[in-house]
Amino acid sequence: MNLDSRIPSGPIEKKWDNCRFDMKLVNPANKRKYTVIVVGTGLAGGSAAATLGELGYNVLCFSHQDSPRRAHSIAAQGGINAAKNYQNDGDSIYRLFYDTVKGGDFRAREANVYRLAQISVNIIDQCVAQGVPFAREYGGMLANRSFGGAQVSRTFYARGQTGQQLLLGAYQALERQIQAGSVKMFPRREMLDLIVIDGVARGVVTRDMVTGRFEATVADAVVLGTGGYGNIFYLSTNARNSNATAIWRAYKRGAAFGNPCFTQIHPTCIPVSGEYQSKLTLMSESLRNDGRIWVPLRKGDTRPPAQIPEAERDYYLERRYPSFGNLVPRDVASRNAKMVCDEGRGVGPSGFGVYLDFAGSINRLGADTIRERYGNLFEMYERITGEDPYSLPMRIYPAVHYTMGGLWVDYRLQSTIPGLFVIGEANFSDHGANRLGASALMQGLADGYFVLPYTIGDYLASSKLEKLDASHAAARQGLDGAGELTRKLLGIKGKRSVDSFHKELGKYMWEYCGMARNAKGLEHAQGKIAELRDEFWKNVNVTGGGEEINQALERAGRVADFLELGELMCLDALQRRESCGGHFREEWQTPEGEAQRDDENFSHAAAWLHQGPGKTPERLVEPLAFEYVHPSQRSYK
Amino acid sequence: MKIILHVWRQKDRNAEGKLVRYECPNVSEHMSFLEMLDVLNEDLTAKGDDPVAFEHDCREGICGCCGFVINGVAHGPMPGTTVCQLHMRHFKDGDELYLEPWRAMAFPVLKDLMVDRSAFDRIIAAGGYVSVSTGAPPDGNALPVPKSDAERAMDAAQCIGCGACVAACPNASASLFTSAKVSHLGLLPQGQPERHERALGMVRQMAIEGFGACGNIGECEAVCPKRISIENIARMHRDFLCAAFAERPHVETGGAG
Numbered sequence: 001m002n003l004d005s006r007i008p009s010g011p012i013e014k015k016w017d018n019c020r021f022d023m024k025l026v027n028p029a030n031k032r033k034y035t036v037i038v039v040g041t042g043l044a045g046g047s048a049a050a051t052l053g054e055l056g057y058n059v060l061c062f063s064h065q066d067s068p069r070r071a072h073s074i075a076a077q078g079g080i081n082a083a084k085n086y087q088n089d090g091d092s093i094y095r096l097f098y099d100t101v102k103g104g105d106f107r108a109r110e111a112n113v114y115r116l117a118q119i120s121v122n123i124i125d126q127c128v129a130q131g132v133p134f135a136r137e138y139g140g141m142l143a144n145r146s147f148g149g150a151q152v153s154r155t156f157y158a159r160g161q162t163g164q165q166l167l168l169g170a171y172q173a174l175e176r177q178i179q180a181g182s183v184k185m186f187p188r189r190e191m192l193d194l195i196v197i198d199g200v201a202r203g204v205v206t207r208d209m210v211t212g213r214f215e216a217t218v219a220d221a222v223v224l225g226t227g228g229y230g231n232i233f234y235l236s237t238n239a240r241n242s243n244a245t246a247i248w249r250a251y252k253r254g255a256a257f258g259n260p261c262f263t264q265i266h267p268t269c270i271p272v273s274g275e276y277q278s279k280l281t282l283m284s285e286s287l288r289n290d291g292r293i294w295v296p297l298r299k300g301d302t303r304p305p306a307q308i309p310e311a312e313r314d315y316y317l318e319r320r321y322p323s324f325g326n327l328v329p330r331d332v333a334s335r336n337a338k339m340v341c342d343e344g345r346g347v348g349p350s351g352f353g354v355y356l357d358f359a360g361s362i363n364r365l366g367a368d369t370i371r372e373r374y375g376n377l378f379e380m381y382e383r384i385t386g387e388d389p390y391s392l393p394m395r396i397y398p399a400v401h402y403t404m405g406g407l408w409v410d411y412r413l414q415s416t417i418p419g420l421f422v423i424g425e426a427n428f429s430d431h432g433a434n435r436l437g438a439s440a441l442m443q444g445l446a447d448g449y450f451v452l453p454y455t456i457g458d459y460l461a462s463s464k465l466e467k468l469d470a471s472h473a474a475a476r477q478g479l480d481g482a483g484e485l486t487r488k489l490l491g492i493k494g495k496r497s498v499d500s501f502h503k504e505l506g507k508y509m510w511e512y513c514g515m516a517r518n519a520k521g522l523e524h525a526q527g528k529i530a531e532l533r534d535e536f537w538k539n540v541n542v543t544g545g546g547e548e549i550n551q552a553l554e555r556a557g558r559v560a561d562f563l564e565l566g567e568l569m570c571l572d573a574l575q576r577r578e579s580c581g582g583h584f585r586e587e588w589q590t591p592e593g594e595a596q597r598d599d600e601n602f603s604h605a606a607a608w609l610h611q612g613p614g615k616t617p618e619r620l621v622e623p624l625a626f627e628y629v630h631p632s633q634r635s636y637k
Numbered sequence: 638m639k640i641i642l643h644v645w646r647q648k649d650r651n652a653e654g655k656l657v658r659y660e661c662p663n664v665s666e667h668m669s670f671l672e673m674l675d676v677l678n679e680d681l682t683a684k685g686d687d688p689v690a691f692e693h694d695c696r697e698g699i700c701g702c703c704g705f706v707i708n709g710v711a712h713g714p715m716p717g718t719t720v721c722q723l724h725m726r727h728f729k730d731g732d733e734l735y736l737e738p739w740r741a742m743a744f745p746v747l748k749d750l751m752v753d754r755s756a757f758d759r760i761i762a763a764g765g766y767v768s769v770s771t772g773a774p775p776d777g778n779a780l781p782v783p784k785s786d787a788e789r790a791m792d793a794a795q796c797i798g799c800g801a802c803v804a805a806c807p808n809a810s811a812s813l814f815t816s817a818k819v820s821h822l823g824l825l826p827q828g829q830p831e832r833h834e835r836a837l838g839m840v841r842q843m844a845i846e847g848f849g850a851c852g853n854i855g856e857c858e859a860v861c862p863k864r865i866s867i868e869n870i871a872r873m874h875r876d877f878l879c880a881a882f883a884e885r886p887h888v889e890t891g892g893a894g
Binding site: 047050051054065066067068069070072074075084086122124125126127128129130131133134135136137138139140141142158159161164165168171172173175176178179185187210239240241273274276277278279281282379380383384386449450453497499500541543544548549551552 | 648649665666667668669671672673675676679681682683685686687688690692693694695696697698699700701702715717718722724726747748751753754755757758761762763765766767768769770771772773774775776777778780781782783784787790791794795797798821822825827828
């Protein structure tokens with residue numbers, strides 16, 4: 001199979017216009033005759049379902065939550081980027097494009113990133129019109145802040161709850177369509193399989209999580225907006241129920257998986273406190289605007305922070321990166337925190353933590369200003385740790401946060417299975433090997449509101465799709481498969497809980513496929529994961545039955561998929577013999593310890609094609625051409 | 638420390654439920670309340686018992702999934718805190734805690750501590766939005782919004798839809814939830830054109846779902862993890878009254894030809 005990225009012709013600023021003009025339109029009167037399935041109701045899925053409903057399509061929307069408003073986009077704190085240049089500080093569409101390509105360490109498709117930067121402007125207008133209460137200046141204009149190392153203030157925000165407010169905007173638009181009858185909502189449904197007929201995606205198999213009933217639903221196209229797979233690490237900032245099952249089962253039906261090893265480790269999270277830890281909490285990186293990161297200069301210095309004099313502190317980011325200081329991109333900040341902790345200079349009971357200190361800012365600006373900027377974050381920190389960050393420096397440590405990898409899609413967001421579209425974090429597109437802060441919300445909404453609704457129309461208008469119903473053999477086969485898998489999981493009745501397998505998998509992933517990777521470790525992890533998977537299928541204990549609410553069963557299915565995906569991530573990390581962005585191979589680093597790319601051999605996206613159980617997947621390659629942003633060694637010195 | 642739990646166990650919507658006693662030895666003060674339940678569930682699983690079903694997702698106090706009543710208080714003893722953010726350091730060795738699901742006619746119990754809150758979605762669907770389709774709206778700065786209005790709108794918009802307000806209200810009213818959305822949009826210029834229809838639609842839907850009316854008791858505000866003020870309820874009532882007086886039958890005025 002060849003990967004055809006379908007990048008439109010013309011200069012980069014015209015590509016999306018050209019594409020929109022070239023695409024076929026669906027006659028308004030015919031739209032209601034097309035049924036589109038949308039799985040997931042986060043920023044991407046929710047905005048897509050609402051927009052498709054507004055356009056007149058017949059939309060069936062599935063979510064494993066009880067309400068579309070619960071999707072994990074809700075937890076995004078910091079903000080959303082847009083090239084509005086309201087601050088007159090030199091921002092432009094081209095600069096946002098440039099920053100994103102560079103920030104992604106030259107592993108994203110230029111045309112996609114440019115489109116994202118173009119659309120960013122429309123997103124803000126759309127959200128304001130919906131009544132999203134963005135922060136305002138006294139004159140009533142929208143406020144901006146600088147975020148995640150950007151040299152311009154292009155981030156729009158709603159206190160520390162930007163994701164919540166944007167998601168509620170999309171959710172309300174979706175509820176409006178549900179009321180209008182154009183979208184039918186199926187909450188508490190988990191997608192367990194993709195129905196592919198004659199090589200084309202035609203539906204999904206789902207399980208009703210209340211009754212346990214399996215349902216096959218057919219349509220003219222399927223859209224997955226099911227989020228990322230960061231929970232493979234067990235501990236991550238993702239919500240506990242975020243999972244890879246929908247994209248993984250689509251992968252097993254033939255959708256290529258792009259760059260699975262590209263994961264983002266966020267530098268500012270609250271450190272692990274014990275074995276029982278169930279998730280990690282992010283502290284917005286906006287805190288790095290006013291907080292200074294340091295560790296003791298000396299190994300094993302256990303004095304309380306206030307007793308360590310300035311001369312015996314190492315503000316290691318400011319020392320190593322004088323021009324960006326504490327605002328270096330996420331991958332750089334995370335790797336440096338790991339480095340100082342591995343040297344034995346970490347702080348806190350576990351030794352896996354660094355200080356994020358506000359004492360200087362509080363002295364300079366006053367506690368009230370700091371409270372106004374970060375009050376809710378400080379409160380959250382105190383609630384979790386029992387420590388007051390106004391008087392003691394915060395302790396932070398990196399944690400898994402986002403996955404840049406995902407199902408491979410072309411410029412039109414279609415996967416390698418015709419009729420299967422993938423949007424938001426679930427796809428592999430726009431962020432390359434590292435995502436910049438405040439860009440996830442931008443991409444989710446760009447895909448859902450402004451890209452997919454056009455491109456899916458072209459697909460529907462130019463395809464000849466036979467009418468069919470859920471009694472089709474492929475649908476029945478999907479139902480049987482899902483039922484059989486569930487019976488198998490319930491029938492093992494072994495000795496170990498689902499969580500114990502998940503925790504062990506997470507440890508291998510974090511240790512060997514986390515912030516730093518090497519060939520030996522990755523090969524070791526592959527073996528360990530395969531052993532663990534064998535044990536899982538012999539010894540997992542899933543209590544309860546299949547025809548009821550059964551949270552252990554839900555988790556078991558997801559962990560079974562993670563146990564396969566983990567091996568693919570290691571394989572991808574092993575094959576990418578270079579360092580780039582969040583993928584740091586210890587064998588490839590500059591003398592200063594920075595990521596060393598190999599553009600000659602790896603300036604491409606890798607997409608893995610499933611070959612059947614037990615077989616090594618095929619590695620396809622999409623070469624990346626950089627015609628506008630010339631690849632350079634990223635330097636934040 | 639050791640904590641004794643009495644947990645409401647109910648197999649499904651139609652089954653009869655009862656409180657079951659569990660002991661949780663070795664609870665660490667750094668655990669969250671839900672992490673204590675995770676450990677209990679691991680123990681129950683090891684014994685082959687059915688783990689306690691409870692809803693949770695983000696565990697950061699923002700998704701609104703979690704929530705149950707601890708010793709008679711929705712989300713437990715810490716003000717402004719969801720159960721997922723409630724840590725065991727606020728309890729002491731030997732504490733005996735009673736965990737029950739939200740109780741309201743409009744929130745039927747699904748299993749153990751899980752309830753069906755889909756009524757909230759239907760209240761939003763009855764008008765909790767600005768009717769603007771995706772397209773090319775005016776520039777975000779075309780309509781200035783006074784900072785104080787934006788802030789008050791945001792105060793109301795913070796609602797996470799957890800349902801604690803309903804559980805705490807003696808009338809099982811959803812007034813705080815409904816008024817938070819009515820206020821959020823009613824305070825912004827974008828929400829003005831549909832302000833009346835919104836208040837009418839949402840308040841009526843609230844009654845249809847079987848929620849009670851507001852009696853100005855204030856329990857909702859006391860337990861709200863986002864500290865949403867009952868001032869919003871007053872605003873909703875005012876909008877509803879104005880709208881009810883001004884309401885005219887909807888007349889179609891013919892097509893465009």
